[in-house]
Amino acid sequence: MLKVLLLVFSILLMQSGKVYAEKIVLAAAAGSIPTSYIENGEQTGILVDVINQVFMRAGYTVEIKLMPWARCLRSVEEGTVDGIFSVYMTAERQTFLSYTSEALITQVQAFFVPIDSPIVFDGDFQQLAEKSIGIINGTSYGPKVDAAIEQGLFKAVDEAQNSKSNVRKLLAGRVDLIPSYRHVVFSTAKTLGAAHHIKQLSPPIEAIPSYLAFTNKRDFSIVIGEYDKALSEMKSDGTYDRIFEKYFQ
Structure with missing residues (x-):
């Protein structure tokens, strides 16, 4: 009888789609303030909070x-x-x-320079030809910046492991400018005591939606559907906005 009950339970569990063992394991950039970072030994950040809330609503451990x-x-x-x-x-x-359908965040990308930099930018990338640029290794900055890097527009491309290292290079004069999500670069500079030592070039480059995505090594189609539903509900009921407000008071 016990074996029969266990078999029935297993079938029901498989039909529910929740067959992802103990938890879903996700990777995110370390030291990306204010989206995902460690503070006082604990994970924190806008997107860390959003992701934890989404999966709690969807019924998964993450x-x-x-x-x-x-x-x-x-x-x-x-x-x-x-x-x-x-x-x-x-x-x-x-x-x-395999990408989710609901955007996790829409990131406004812009160029940043030291506060006393003479560099100007009106949207024409040719103004930045022969300048050195600092980027984070493996990062896409959207189609415009990615294309400019690939086409060799910049004099030099210097790669860093994280946002803090990239900002430090900018402040030390090792690169002329860096592209970044505006909240990340200013929050990172603040932690370095240098929030007033950098400035954003205007106009911004572009606003780009950014997502949670799953490996194609396994089928996560059911999880993706439940995630999209939970995130959409969070945006509708105000939970999503309240998480952002907590970090930008």
Whole structure:
């Protein structure tokens, strides 16, 4: 009788779609203030809070691993983690990732320079030709910046492991400018005591939706549907906005 009950329970569990063992393991960029970082020994950040709330509503246990971004991408491509956030949608990444439909965040990308920099930018990338640029290893900055880097527009491209290292290079004069999500770069500079030592070039480059995506090594279609539903509900009932407000009071 016990064996029969266990078999029935197993079948019901499989039909429910919740067959992802103990937890779903996700990777995110470490030290990305204010979206995902460690403070007082605890994971925190806007997107950490959003992800935890979404999966709680969807009925899944989630574990977040904060790592250098290049390692996040490598891990999800190899399937050693289940998913990654937040990640832009590119043709290359779609070969190894299954994207959710609901955008996790829309990131406004812009160029940043030291406060006394003479560099100007009116949207024409040719104004930045022969300048050196600092980027984070493995990071996409959207189609415009990615294309400019690939076409060799910049004099030099210097790669860092995280946002803090990239901002430090800018402040030390090792690069002329950096592209970044505006909240990340200013929050990072604030932690370095240098919030008033950098400035944003106007206009911004572009606003780009960024997502949670899962490895293609396993089928996460059911999880994706439940995640999209829970995140959409959070946006509708105000929970999503309240999380952002907590970090920008």
